[in-house]
Amino acid sequence: MAIFSKTCEYAIRAVFYIAHKSAAGTKVGIKDIATGIDSPELYLAKILQDLSRKGLISSAKGPNGGFYINEASLNRPISDIVEVVDGNNLFYGCALGLKQCSEINPCPLHEQFKAIRSQIHELLDNTTINGFNEELMNGLLSLRK
Amino acid sequence: MAIFSKTCEYAIRAVFYIAHKSAAGTKVGIKDIATGIDSPELYLAKILQDLSRKGLISSAKGPNGGFYINEASLNRPISDIVEVVDGNNLFYGCALGLKQCSEINPCPLHEQFKAIRSQIHELLDNTTINGFNEELMNGLLSLRK
DNA sequence: ATAATAAAAGACAAAAATATCTTTTATTAT
DNA sequence: ATAATAAAAGATATTTTTGTCTTTTATTAT
Ligand code: FES
Ligand code: FES
Numbered sequence: 001m002a003i004f005s006k007t008c009e010y011a012i013r014a015v016f017y018i019a020h021k022s023a024a025g026t027k028v029g030i031k032d033i034a035t036g037i038d039s040p041e042l043y044l045a046k047i048l049q050d051l052s053r054k055g056l057i058s059s060a061k062g063p064n065g066g067f068y069i070n071e072a073s074l075n076r077p078i079s080d081i082v083e084v085v086d087g088n089n090l091f092y093g094c095a096l097g098l099k100q101c102s103e104i105n106p107c108p109l110h111e112q113f114k115a116i117r118s119q120i121h122e123l124l125d126n127t128t129i130n131g132f133n134e135e136l137m138n139g140l141l142s143l144r145k
Numbered sequence: 146m147a148i149f150s151k152t153c154e155y156a157i158r159a160v161f162y163i164a165h166k167s168a169a170g171t172k173v174g175i176k177d178i179a180t181g182i183d184s185p186e187l188y189l190a191k192i193l194q195d196l197s198r199k200g201l202i203s204s205a206k207g208p209n210g211g212f213y214i215n216e217a218s219l220n221r222p223i224s225d226i227v228e229v230v231d232g233n234n235l236f237y238g239c240a241l242g243l244k245q246c247s248e249i250n251p252c253p254l255h256e257q258f259k260a261i262r263s264q265i266h267e268l269l270d271n272t273t274i275n276g277f278n279e280e281l282m283n284g285l286l287s288l289r290k
Numbered sequence: 291a292t293a294a295t296a297a298a299a300g301a302c303a304a305a306a307a308t309a310t311c312t313t314t315t316a317t318t319a320t
Numbered sequence: 321a322t323a324a325t326a327a328a329a330g331a332t333a334t335t336t337t338t339g340t341c342t343t344t345t346a347t348t349a350t
Contacts, residue, residue: 001153001231002238005146006308009242016253029326043309049328062317063325086146093147097154098287105287108161108277112268116261123257132253142250145243151338174296188339194298207347208295 003120008085011047012078013037013143018057018067019074019129020136027066038144047085054084069129079124091121148265153230156192157223158182158288163202163212164219164274165281172211183289192230199229214274224269236266 002009017036021028030048034041048067051057056076059067082090094101095113103110135141147154162181166173175193179186193212196202201221204212227235239246240258248255280286 001148001150002234002242003146003148003240004242006242008146009240013241013252031326040309042311045327046309046329052327059327060317061315061325061327063319065317065326067327089147095148095154096158096288097147097149097151099290105290107158107288108280108286109268109272110286112272116264116268119261119264123254123261127254127257135253141253141255142243143241143252145245145250176296185339187341190297191299191339197297204297205347206295206297206345208349210296210347212297 003090004082005086007047008082010037010039010044011051011081011085013039014044014048015051015057015069015078015081015129016132016136017143019069020133022069022074023130023133024137027060027064027068029066033067036143051081051084056080056084074130075128077125078127078129079121081129082124091117148235149227150231152192153227155182155184155189156196156226156230158184159189159193160196160202160214160223160226160274161277161281162288164214165278167214167219168275168278169282172205172209172213174211178212181288196226196229201225201229219275220273222270223272223274224266226274227269236262 004012014033014037017033018028028036030041030045033039033048034044037044048057048059052059052067056073057067057069058073059065079091092101094107095109095117096107098105098107101107101110101114132141136143149157159178159182162178163173173181175186175190178184178193179189182189193202193204197204197212201218202212202214203218204210224236237246239252240254240262241252243250243252246252246255246259277286281288
């Protein structure tokens with residue numbers, strides 16, 4: 001098991017990819033993104049449609065069209081992406097799958113896990129969509145392979 | 146998305162359940178366990194068969210049979226369960242699904258995520274199967290609902 | 291020996307996640 | 321207006337995960 005669903009992994013990688021292109025002022029097509037993050041093109045298209053409907057990214061049809069992210073959204077945290085795609089179970093759910101994580105009816109892992117869980121939340125809250133543009137342009141960070 | 150697969154959640158809860166019964170010296174039947182942890186009985190049976198084959202738990206057929214855990218296994222960490230059921234991706238895999246998590250080809254979340262990942266590993270390594278027997282017997286901890 | 295018990299094993303089913311294919315709609319350039 | 325482009329939408333397919341049903345095997349008590 002990974003920490004995110006495959007869908008969410010693609011979503012985050014794609015958003016990072018679009019972000020560093022958007023920062024440079026260019027829209028980017030689905031084909032380019034799919035290649036750039038090494039994902040199945042048509043599946044990714046579905047994911048981006050969803051993110052677009054939810055307002056996380058923007059898109060334009062027709063020639064010179066493509067996906068982009070506006071200034072405001074560039075500064076949003078990637079926890080927003082995770083929440084939209086995978087829901088908030090990772091942030092608030094019980095590690096052992098109890099219907100409700102609570103202090104009054106805790107599972108054995110509760111005390112320890114809630115600390116970790118909140119660190120994950122914090123990490124994703126403090127990581128912005130455009131936080132890695134330079135490193136991505138320099139090729140210091142990877143979104144594929 | 147949860148941090149463990151449903152299968153793994155059931156597995157850990159079941160093993161905790163068996164453990165605190167085993168500590169009291171009694172074997173426990175699949176029906177009892179399924180009720181005790183609120184899981185689908187026949188699915189859980191499959192999971193326990195697997196854990197049994199892998200040597201994490203023991204079982205006896207026939208009247209007075211059931212599942213139990215021997216002294217040695219009672220002291221094993223639950224990371225062993227996770228590894229058997231969900232593999233080690235949670236401990237070593239890339240957060241964004243890159244084929245290989247590495248320092249030379251890191252994804253944007255690498256630096257921050259590896260710290261969290263190792264804390265998860267540590268938590269599961271330091272949590273033993275029999276570590277909650279008393280609290281479970283006292284009803285201070287829950288494995289269901 | 292026989293019947294009862296309980297897990298093991300094998301086959302099957304349903305649901306969810308992942309992936310692909312086809313048609314439609316909007317936009318742009320000619 | 322027309323043709324080309326590119327995303328949106330809808331339908332379908334595949335794979336994986338989760339869950340169930342049936343038969344078999346081992347053990348125990350009578
Ligand atoms: S009850 Fe399980 S993590 Fe809180
Ligand atoms: S490369 Fe992504 S977590 Fe290490």
